[in-house]
Amino acid sequence: MSLFQLEDIKKEFKHGSTKEQILKGINLELKRGELTALVGASGSGKSTLLTIAAGLQDLSSGSITFGGQNMSAMNAEGIREIRAKYFGFVFQHAHLVPFLTVREQLELMLDTAETKWSKKSRAARIEDALKTVDMWNHKDSYPESLSGGEKQRVAIARAIIHEPEILFADEPTASLDSKRSIEVMELIEKLARELNITVLMVTHDNDMLEYAERIVEMKDGKIIES
Amino acid sequence: MKMAWKEMKKYKLRYTILGSIIFLISLLTLSISGLANGLSQDNAALIKNMPDGTFYMEESAEENHSFSALADEQIEELKDIDPDVTLFSIQMGEFQDNEDKKHSLAYVSAEDAEMFPETAPGEIVVDQSFQEEGFEIGDTVSTSLMDKDLTITGFAEQEKYSHSPVGFINSEDFFEMYKTDTFQLAFTETAGEPVDELSHFNNGDFLNTIPSYSAEQMSLNMIIIFLYVISGMLFAIFFYMINVQKLGTFGILKAIGVKTFTLFKMMWAQMFIITIISLLSAAGISQLFNMFAPSGMPFHLTAGMVLLSSGAFMIIGFIGATLSGIQIKQVEPMQAINQGGA
Numbered sequence: 161m162s163l164f165q166l167e168d169i170k171k172e173f174k175h176g177s178t179k180e181q182i183l184k185g186i187n188l189e190l191k192r193g194e195l196t197a198l199v200g201a202s203g204s205g206k207s208t209l210l211t212i213a214a215g216l217q218d219l220s221s222g223s224i225t226f227g228g229q230n231m232s233a234m235n236a237e238g239i240r241e242i243r244a245k246y247f248g249f250v251f252q253h254a255h256l257v258p259f260l261t262v263r264e265q266l267e268l269m270l271d272t273a274e275t276k277w278s279k280k281s282r283a284a285r286i287e288d289a290l291k292t293v294d295m296w297n298h299k300d301s302y303p304e305s306l307s308g309g310e311k312q313r314v315a316i317a318r319a320i321i322h323e324p325e326i327l328f329a330d331e332p333t334a335s336l337d338s339k340r341s342i343e344v345m346e347l348i349e350k351l352a353r354e355l356n357i358t359v360l361m362v363t364h365d366n367d368m369l370e371y372a373e374r375i376v377e378m379k380d381g382k383i384i385e386s
Numbered sequence: 387m388k389m390a391w392k393e394m395k396k397y398k399l400r401y402t403i404l405g406s407i408i409f410l411i412s413l414l415t416l417s418i419s420g421l422a423n424g425l426s427q428d429n430a431a432l433i434k435n436m437p438d439g440t441f442y443m444e445e446s447a448e449e450n451h452s453f454s455a456l457a458d459e460q461i462e463e464l465k466d467i468d469p470d471v472t473l474f475s476i477q478m479g480e481f482q483d484n485e486d487k488k489h490s491l492a493y494v495s496a497e498d499a500e501m502f503p504e505t506a507p508g509e510i511v512v513d514q515s516f517q518e519e520g521f522e523i524g525d526t527v528s529t530s531l532m533d534k535d536l537t538i539t540g541f542a543e544q545e546k547y548s549h550s551p552v553g554f555i556n557s558e559d560f561f562e563m564y565k566t567d568t569f570q571l572a573f574t575e576t577a578g579e580p581v582d583e584l585s586h587f588n589n590g591d592f593l594n595t596i597p598s599y600s601a602e603q604m605s606l607n608m609i610i611i612f613l614y615v616i617s618g619m620l621f622a623i624f625f626y627m628i629n630v631q632k633l634g635t636f637g638i639l640k641a642i643g644v645k646t647f648t649l650f651k652m653m654w655a656q657m658f659i660i661t662i663i664s665l666l667s668a669a670g671i672s673q674l675f676n677m678f679a680p681s682g683m684p685f686h687l688t689a690g691m692v693l694l695s696s697g698a699f700m701i702i703g704f705i706g707a708t709l710s711g712i713q714i715k716q717v718e719p720m721q722a723i724n725q726g727g728a
Contacts, residue, residue: 216641216719244643251723255638259396260389268389272643302396318642330723 163358164190164213164326169222171208171381182208184381186222190326195352195359197372204378206362207330213360214247214328215239227325244272248319248357250329250348254311256303262290262314263299266321273322289317293347309340313347320351327352329361333368345371390655401660404624408617409664412699415613416672419691422606424684429599431546432476432494433592436501440578441592443571445585449595451476454570460584461572468576472499473569475560476547481510481527481536489516489527492547495560497569503542507558510536513551517541518681531563548596614702621706625653629713636714637722649714657707658700665696 171183182205190196198206211217213224215231224231226246231239243249256265266286270277277285290296293313303311312332319327329348333341349371352359361372369375377385394401427434442464447454456464456473464471474496480488491512496502503511512521516538526535536555545552561567578586587595594600629636636649669692679685 211720211723216723240640240643240645243641247643249642251638255634255641255722257635257639259393264392268639268644269642272639272648 162189163192163227164360165223165225166209166213167223167225169209169212169224170220171205171212171217172220182381183212183219186381186383188213188376188383188386190358190360192325192358193352193356194374195349195361195372196374196376197369198360198362198376198378199364199366199369200378202364205381206378209378210328210330210360210362214249215243245274245322246325248322248324248327250312250315250319250327250332252331252334254303254308254315256311256314256318258303261300261302262295262306265303265314265318266290269318269321275322285321289321290314292351293317309336309343312336312340312344316344316347316351320355320357323355324357326358326360329359331362331364333363333365338367341365341368387651387655390652390659393652394656394659400628401656404620405660405664407620408660408699408703409667411613411617411620412665412668412695413671415610415617415699416668416687416692416695417675417685418606418609418613419695420672420676420685420687422603422610423688423691424686425549425602425606426593426599427544427686428546428549428684429602430548430593430596431544432492432552433547433589433596435545436573436589437575438589439573439575441571441573441587441589442581442584443587443595445583447570447585449585450597451570451595455566455568456570456572456584457568460581461568463581464572464574464584467579467581468574470498470574472501472573473497473571474499474502474573475557475564475566475570477560477564477570478548478550479529479531479553479563481529481553483521483527484525489519490550491553492550493560493563494545494547494552494554495557495569496554497557503540503554505539505554505556507556508534508537509539509556511540511542511554512538513545513553514541514543515546515551515681529563532559534559548598614698617699618702618706621657621703622710624710625657625707626710626713629653629710633713633717634722636717637719640717641719641723646715650708650711653707653711653714654704657703661699661703665699669696 166186166188169183169186170181173180173182186209198210200206212219219232222232226242231242257268260268263286266289270282287296290299293316295310295313295317298306298310306314332348333344336344345368348359351357376383443451443454444456461473474494477493479493480490482488494502505511510527521538523538523540525538527538528535542552542554578588580586639649640646672687676685676687
């Protein structure tokens, strides 16, 4: 069953008087619980597609439907609410809040998602999430004292703590060594399977494709293989 | 609020520096406000202690009451407006103590005035500052302006005029001393009705007829206003610099769904925490100074003034911080994601 639909997505950038078309009519459907990898050469438009799908950038034309709602017709506040409640994000860099401890990063996400869970339940979920990513022992550490891989694991825990419907991952292993990359990908795959989360992931790394159930290849702003 | 406090705890030094600057500026503002009010009291407590009403003086005196002399028919007209009208005069003068030491003061004489101490001929009630100098009830003082001596029969609390202590005397003695037979001024608690050839003033306007009063107050108030403006600019500059450093964090927070308003609330909470701590410290120190300031120093800071000043600081700080927060509104999640970072 389709959870997320992109229909005829186009994106243009203006450079002075010239226009550059980055996305040239993309159609893509994501099924619940499926891990989809977006691949392609640099400049193929895969990261732009991911950020547009995640509501982080405006699209020039086309429509995005999530859970039956037309996101492209929503105002900024409506899209923000969907991002906060139903989407999770993992970027190339962890982008943790520097003045919050590991545990507080997750508390912030729960506050942002306006979850209705009790205090006890929230604490238990945070503990579970941090244990899952093997960061419980670092719960009171600040990001500055963590390694790149540890930060990325905290970012993953933050991305799934509110049980999102879709996880958007933009090159989540690009800043990690191969050992840490495998750890992070195994973690994303495990979480997607256990929590039935749909994952849309952009990657350059062919080694990571073995974790994907579906591979979508892009070239020059178009999907050439799906 | 929680996030605001956590950030302040993590980066104690940068927020302590801002807090210290705001503390120093608010202390300076409160000190100058105390000085301005002290000087105002020193210059015009006699008038400021009077109830709200209308002052009358001769039009031809051109707002200098020393040159005013109310005519009988004008006094009658004033009594028609308000039968309880107070007639009084103020004139700078001096007296000598038993050791022939001269003391300057403002002689005030009034007719049937409930707001001033009553004196019989040959009696004088002086400001309490003379008591602090060692004068006692029953002491006699002499003046070159008349032959007979005056006996101190009481002390009045905080009665100053034109930076001099006030001495209340009977009108008979006043007329003899200043070779006059009428009063300079009239005061009524009713609203100002025009009277032929008389100027009328409300309390605030009358204060400005006191020589040097408005110039003195205007200079000090100007300094106070500048200090408020400086503190507002400081907030704006400081939060601008902090926000520039945090744009990446703000962008990511927006990306994961944090409301822009929540980020503003965080900044406002930090502004209020800093301002409240700084103001409490500054108010405490200025009140201590108020209590222990040398008696000759014209420093007078009331709780009302501290509250008013604190309110002004809060509003200015809020405006300054909010102006700098425009960056928060403008930052796009994509900027932060593309920048990389922690």
